[in-house]
Amino acid sequence: MASWRGLPHRAIMSSSRISFFEVEILDCKTKQQLCFLDKVEPNHTVNDIKLMFHKCYPQWYPARQSIRLDPKGRSLKDEEVLRELPVGTTATLYFRDLGPQIGWTMVFLTEYAGPLFVYFLFYFRMPFFYGLAKAFTSSPHSVVHLACCCHSFHYIKRLIETIFVHRFSHGTMPLKSIVKNCFYYWGFAAWLAYYINHPLYTPPSYGKKQISLSMIMFLICETGNFSIHIALSNLKIDGSRSRRYPFPTRNPFTWLFFFVSCPNYTYEVGIGNSSLSEHVLIRLH
Ligand SMILES: NC(=O)c1ccc[n+]([C@@H]2O[C@H](COP(=O)([O-])OP(=O)(O)OC[C@H]3O[C@@H](n4cnc5c(N)ncnc54)[C@H](OP(=O)(O)O)[C@@H]3O)[C@@H](O)[C@H]2O)c1
Numbered sequence: 001m002a003s004w005r006g007l008p009h010r011a012i013m014s015s016s017r018i019s020f021f022e023v024e025i026l027d028c029k030t031k032q033q034l035c036f037l038d039k040v041e042p043n044h045t046v047n048d049i050k051l052m053f054h055k056c057y058p059q060w061y062p063a064r065q066s067i068r069l070d071p072k073g074r075s076l077k078d079e080e081v082l083r084e085l086p087v088g089t090t091a092t093l094y095f096r097d098l099g100p101q102i103g104w105t106m107v108f109l110t111e112y113a114g115p116l117f118v119y120f121l122f123y124f125r126m127p128f129f130y131g132l133a134k135a136f137t138s139s140p141h142s143v144v145h146l147a148c149c150c151h152s153f154h155y156i157k158r159l160i161e162t163i164f165v166h167r168f169s170h171g172t173m174p175l176k177s178i179v180k181n182c183f184y185y186w187g188f189a190a191w192l193a194y195y196i197n198h199p200l201y202t203p204p205s206y207g208k209k210q211i212s213l214s215m216i217m218f219l220i221c222e223t224g225n226f227s228i229h230i231a232l233s234n235l236k237i238d239g240s241r242s243r244r245y246p247f248p249t250r251n252p253f254t255w256l257f258f259f260v261s262c263p264n265y266t267y268e269v270g271i272g273n274s275s276l277s278e279h280v281l282i283r284l285h
Helices: 048-057 106-123 142-164 175-196 207-234 252-260 263-279
Strands: 020-029 031-038 065-068 090-097 100-103 173-176
Touching: 020 048, 031 048, 048 065, 100 106, 106 142, 106 173, 106 175, 142 175, 142 207, 142 263, 173 175, 207 252, 207 263, 252 263
Parallel strands: 020 090
Antiparallel strands: 020 031, 065 090, 100 173
């Protein structure tokens, strides 16, 4: 099949008649033909082709599909247009099943809801963590209760941001990756909650001064982190899914953009450090 590459677009589309493409889709591994699509418009995108393929194979919804020009090559982006691909009017594309997918919003909700729940298991001292004698007892130290409030605030903020602030550019990720991601978030929450809520916990050595300073740092960094998330979200306010150069706004918390492109992480580190300094001098007898 001769390639039309290099021909002007009018060779493909005339004002009176559209020259349709034929697209055959082969399995990446076996090279067997899975589907043959005739009359595909040249200005159809890869996403349109995925939708057509989905009609033939309802189990492979578009987010599960990797469509490639070469079995070992990269996946084509959804927005790539058929007529701009280096293919002939009979295009051969390769399909690979990416496995079950999960939406990014759901990924974040699962990652962040876990620590909230896990922390409370230790805060309320469930019997299996610190022994039956201490089950359902409460710490006499106010900083322990403050820590619970800060931890809960942090993850509730993240859940709210996930629903109302973030505008994700990627639709989904493989379902199996969520186990790895959750292991980190949930495991880390369990690790720190275990020590902070331990019956042998003693408050920080510098007392109220240390707690107040850490609390101020925590609140500043949470506000900064939130401000950056708003600023990043505003970069996609026109509905675009692509990333742009972030810039400082009138909000002073965003002025860190003068120095780094992802100050949300700078603030995140500050949040972590302030929580840590609140407790860093803890002693377990
Ligand atoms: N404690 C930890 O270990 C840890 C680890 C990871 C994250 N976090 C926290 O979770 C938050 C979110 O994590 P993340 O990894 O998703 O952060 P991220 O990569 O900075 O993304 C945050 C949001 O901003 C968007 N975004 C980022 N840069 C952009 C740009 N240049 N133009 C337009 N939009 C842009 C992202 O969209 P897309 O990515 O969809 O384009 C996403 O919706 C972080 O800010 C941090 O507070 C904490």
